[in-house]
Amino acid sequence: MTKLLSPKQLDQSVVINVPSEKAWHIFNDLSLRPKWTCDVQKIHFSNQMTTVGDVAVTECIVNGKSGKLTTRCVDLKPPYRGEFIVEKETFGFSKMLKDISFAVDFKSLGENKTQITMQSHYQPKNSLVKLMNRFIQKKMGKEVDLMMNGLKVFMETGQANPLNPIN
Numbered sequence: 001m002t003k004l005l006s007p008k009q010l011d012q013s014v015v016i017n018v019p020s021e022k023a024w025h026i027f028n029d030l031s032l033r034p035k036w037t038c039d040v041q042k043i044h045f046s047n048q049m050t051t052v053g054d055v056a057v058t059e060c061i062v063n064g065k066s067g068k069l070t071t072r073c074v075d076l077k078p079p080y081r082g083e084f085i086v087e088k089e090t091f092g093f094s095k096m097l098k099d100i101s102f103a104v105d106f107k108s109l110g111e112n113k114t115q116i117t118m119q120s121h122y123q124p125k126n127s128l129v130k131l132m133n134r135f136i137q138k139k140m141g142k143e144v145d146l147m148m149n150g151l152k153v154f155m156e157t158g159q160a161n162p163l164n165p166i167n
Contacts, residue, residue: 006099024079038163
C-alpha cells in the first residue's frame, strides 16, 4: 500500500539493459543523481544511499530557472519500489499543486533487463488548475521522459547526461 497522499497523474516507463539490482543501486545512490538527470546541479544528503526518512535538497535548473527541491523518502521496498514526497520547492509548483510526490518501481524482465516506472502524484489546488491539468501532465511528462532517458543511457553506458550543463 502506498504512503503517497495524492492520486497518480503520470505513469512512465523505460526498459534498461542492466540487472534490476544494479538499476536499483544506481537510482538510489544520491551522489550519482547529477550524472543522469538533465536538471540536478548539486544534491545535499545525509546518506549517500537513500533510506526511509532521509531528506535530500536538490539544486536544479528547470526550464532555465534555478531553484531547490526538498524531498523525503517515505517508503522503500528494496529492490522494487521507492516513494518520495516533495516537502519544499522554490519553483512555484506548490502554488498550483498540493501533495506533490513520486514513486519509482523496478521490475526485472530477465537477467540483464529492468523496467523502471516513474509515477508522478499530485492534486490540482483549484478548479482552474484542474482544467489545466492536461497541459501540466504533458509538460511534466516531457521532463520525466528526459530524466528517464538520461537514466537509461547512464546505467547502460556510464555516460553522463549531456543535457545537464554540469556534465
